Amino acid sequence: MSFSRRDFIKASAAGIVVGVFPGCATSGGEIVKKTGQRVVIVGGGFGGATAAKYIRKWSDNKIEVVLIERNPLFISCPMSNTVLGGSRTIEDLTLSYDVLKKKYGINLIKGEVTAIDPEKQTVMLADGHLSYDRLIVAPGVDFMFDKIEGLDAKVADASIPHAWKAGAQTVMLRKQLVAMPDGGVFALSIPKGPYRCPPGPYERACQVAHYLKNNKPKSKVLILDANPDITSKKGLFMAAWNELYPGMIEYRPNSMVTAVNADTRTAKTEFEDVKADVLNVIPPMRSGVVADMAGLATVDARWCGVDFLTYESKARRNIHVIGDAVSAALPKSGHMATSQAKVAAAAIIEMLQGERPDQNPTIANTCYSVVSDKEAMHVANVYRYNAEKQVMVSAEGGGVSAKRSELEGAFAGYWLKNILNDVLL
Amino acid sequence: MIPYRKLFIVIAGFLLFTSAQAAEVSKHARGLAASCSACHGTDGKSEGGMPELAGLDRMLFITSMKEFKSGARPATVMHQHAKGYTDEEFALLADFFAAQKRH
Numbered sequence: 001m002s003f004s005r006r007d008f009i010k011a012s013a014a015g016i017v018v019g020v021f022p023g024c025a026t027s028g029g030e031i032v033k034k035t036g037q038r039v040v041i042v043g044g045g046f047g048g049a050t051a052a053k054y055i056r057k058w059s060d061n062k063i064e065v066v067l068i069e070r071n072p073l074f075i076s077c078p079m080s081n082t083v084l085g086g087s088r089t090i091e092d093l094t095l096s097y098d099v100l101k102k103k104y105g106i107n108l109i110k111g112e113v114t115a116i117d118p119e120k121q122t123v124m125l126a127d128g129h130l131s132y133d134r135l136i137v138a139p140g141v142d143f144m145f146d147k148i149e150g151l152d153a154k155v156a157d158a159s160i161p162h163a164w165k166a167g168a169q170t171v172m173l174r175k176q177l178v179a180m181p182d183g184g185v186f187a188l189s190i191p192k193g194p195y196r197c198p199p200g201p202y203e204r205a206c207q208v209a210h211y212l213k214n215n216k217p218k219s220k221v222l223i224l225d226a227n228p229d230i231t232s233k234k235g236l237f238m239a240a241w242n243e244l245y246p247g248m249i250e251y252r253p254n255s256m257v258t259a260v261n262a263d264t265r266t267a268k269t270e271f272e273d274v275k276a277d278v279l280n281v282i283p284p285m286r287s288g289v290v291a292d293m294a295g296l297a298t299v300d301a302r303w304c305g306v307d308f309l310t311y312e313s314k315a316r317r318n319i320h321v322i323g324d325a326v327s328a329a330l331p332k333s334g335h336m337a338t339s340q341a342k343v344a345a346a347a348i349i350e351m352l353q354g355e356r357p358d359q360n361p362t363i364a365n366t367c368y369s370v371v372s373d374k375e376a377m378h379v380a381n382v383y384r385y386n387a388e389k390q391v392m393v394s395a396e397g398g399g400v401s402a403k404r405s406e407l408e409g410a411f412a413g414y415w416l417k418n419i420l421n422d423v424l425l
Numbered sequence: 426m427i428p429y430r431k432l433f434i435v436i437a438g439f440l441l442f443t444s445a446q447a448a449e450v451s452k453h454a455r456g457l458a459a460s461c462s463a464c465h466g467t468d469g470k471s472e473g474g475m476p477e478l479a480g481l482d483r484m485l486f487i488t489s490m491k492e493f494k495s496g497a498r499p500a501t502v503m504h505q506h507a508k509g510y511t512d513e514e515f516a517l518l519a520d521f522f523a524a525q526k527r528h
Binding site for chain 2: 384399
């Protein structure tokens with residue numbers, strides 16, 4: 001049973017439970033009538049939405065899909081750093097789920113899951129439950145605020161944004177940047193890996209510097225990195241910092257932020273207190289906490305172990321996990337989430353039809369980093385299944401751009417257009 | 426007597442085997458092609474900017490991929506993707522994309 005004892009007591013005390021074991025269907029009953037084989041998907045980000053679309057597409061609409069998402073709109077995290085630089089607005093990155101509903105016949109439920117019952121194969125929401133043959137949990141990441149004294153979800157929303165999920169905090173961080181005095185300090189703290197989007201923080205430093213260079217040239221970007229070194233595209237980022245923004249970006253490795261003071265906008269590391277005009281603290285991450293409702297976070301109680309042929313959880317039968325929440329030597333990126341989603345979608349269809357999934361899944365990832373209003377660079381890899389070790393391994397020949405370029409700046413934009421189309425339209 | 430029944434079973438079995446194998450192969454092809462769509466569009470139908478792969482001539486496709494792989498054709502990113510696949514997979518991908526309608 002997924003409900004903990006404490007939840008049970010809380011629920012009983014609140015008078016919700018009347019004589020039945022919680023976690024079983026409550027008040028509302030089956031939210032959407034189940035007529036055939038059904039896959040329920042929790043989370044409509046890059047991974048979840050792709051899985052929803054491709055299960056319908058590849059099963060010739062034979063398998064029912066219910067997608068549960070708490071946000072009314074899809075906002076792309078990839079490219080959201082360009083909102084800080086000023087070359088995009090958050091509206092440019094915002095899409096509706098309507099086409100998934102209308103064109104692909106996906107049942108979209110706006111809401112939050114309150115419990116998962118792996119034995120009864122049901123997912124609970126506030127107003128009823130949904131039964132499934134297979135469940136996909138695509139919860140993305142959640143932040144471990146408790147690792148940073150003085151920081152919590154409220155403080156992040158109010159004054160020290162992470163802006164590591166695109167949306168209101170992205171807009172707030174842009175506003176703080178615009179309101180910053182010339183000569184001010186924008187401090188950006190990066191957590192220890194693994195975290196969502198490895199090159200993202202270094203790209204963000206570029207976008208912030210791009211804005212400052214044109215608007216507040218006496219200002220500084222200070223990077224406090226908990227990691228011992230730049231974790232992605234190091235040579236390319238150092239070149240971009242030195243050549244495009246000379247003297248503007250200061251990089252401090254091994255600088256883990258352990259506490260913040262929201263009133264004074266100060267961040268504390270092992271070595272120093274850093275006072276900033278804008279404080280952008282990206283906290284350590286873990287799999288979205290929904291994973292805990294079915295005990296899926298098997299690795300360090302943080303990430304979810306899966307079988308890479310099907311993305312079925314190592315802990316629970318008939319429950320699959322995709323995207324950033326997965327424990328793997330794979331980058332936590334939007335493209336990667338869609339690649340995993342397609343392997344899972346194909347495998348689920350095949351298993352529901354009594355067939356054997358592809359034994360040699362091969363997937364790709366590319367992350368473009370946009371370093372100004374024009375130039376970008378990438379890292380690209382193909383990953384193949386290694387049957388002996390039962391993991392995905394990077395194929396020979398992957399790598400990064402020879403140099404940043406305007407051509408790749410254009411390709412990054414085309415990538416965004418095509419991937420959003422592939423996920424949602 | 427010639428064991429027609431036996432012969433039939435053998436032939437039917439063979440046909441079944443090869444069609445099952447073909448299905449397996451095309452599933453692998455569909456999966457391979459699916460990771461190109463982030464850039465080239467769903468089923469290779471590009472929504473702009475990136476080259477369209479849907480309906481691309483087989484020979485042209487395979488030649489391009491081999492040239493990306495060897496480095497003969499300069500590229501920003503395709504050399505790195507092409508190196509991740511075998512020549513047999515290029516052929517599978519070529520069949521897959523050649524069968525898609527351009528849009």
